[in-house]
Amino acid sequence: MKPQRQQRKRARASASPSSSLSSSSSSGPSLAVNGNGNPVNPSMSKFRRSALEVCASIPRGYVMSYGQVAKVTSSGPRAVGNAMRGNPYAPQVPCHRVVASDGTIGGFGGEGPGGPKSCRKMEKLKAEGVKFTIKGKVVNECFFVNTKDYESVVMPTQEGRRIVQQMEDNGSLMQGVEGTQGVEGGQGVEGTQGVEGGQGVEGTQ
Numbered sequence: 001m002k003p004q005r006q007q008r009k010r011a012r013a014s015a016s017p018s019s020s021l022s023s024s025s026s027s028g029p030s031l032a033v034n035g036n037g038n039p040v041n042p043s044m045s046k047f048r049r050s051a052l053e054v055c056a057s058i059p060r061g062y063v064m065s066y067g068q069v070a071k072v073t074s075s076g077p078r079a080v081g082n083a084m085r086g087n088p089y090a091p092q093v094p095c096h097r098v099v100a101s102d103g104t105i106g107g108f109g110g111e112g113p114g115g116p117k118s119c120r121k122m123e124k125l126k127a128e129g130v131k132f133t134i135k136g137k138v139v140n141e142c143f144f145v146n147t148k149d150y151e152s153v154v155m156p157t158q159e160g161r162r163i164v165q166q167m168e169d170n171g172s173l174m175q176g177v178e179g180t181q182g183v184e185g186g187q188g189v190e191g192t193q194g195v196e197g198g199q200g201v202e203g204t205q
Contacts, residue, residue: 051083057160058097061129062144065101072155089167103137
C-alpha cells in the first residue's frame, strides 16, 4: 500500500505546477487599454492620468491651482504636485498652467522659486495671455475656476482626455523636463516651496 501512496503523491506533485500555470495564464490580468484599444502607460496610475487630463483641460490664458486640480481628482495638492512632476507629455499637457493657490509661480523645471526656469514659466504664461500683479502673482480672473466657462464644463473635459489619449497613442512617453519642483521632507515634489517645521511644504492650498 505504501508504494501506491507514494506514486499517487508524486503524480499530484508533478501535475500541480502545470495546472497552476495554466490557471494563472488564463485568469491573469489583461493589459489596460485606452479608448482606441491601444495599451496605456503601465507605469502611470489612474490618478496621475486623471490629473494630467485636468491639466490638459485648462484653456490657454488661464491657470488652476494645485488645490483646485486636487478637488477635481479627489486628492490633495501634494499628490497633484507629484503627478505633475516629470510630466511625460509636456508641453502638449501644459503643467506650467498649474500654480499655487495664492497665484505665485513656484519652481519650474527642477528649480526652486525665483530661478531662471521659474521666470521662464512666467514668460510662458504671459505669452498665453495670463496677467500678473505687480508682485508677480496671477490675477484672480485668470484662474479658470473663476470664469463662467468653468461652470458649464465637466472636468476633465473631453478635449483634455483626448490630448492625453493622443499622446499615449503616439507613444510619447518621453521624460518630462518641465515640471514645477518643490521640496517635501528632502524629496523633490512639484509645488510651491515653503517652510514649516524645517520641512519644505507646498504653499497655500
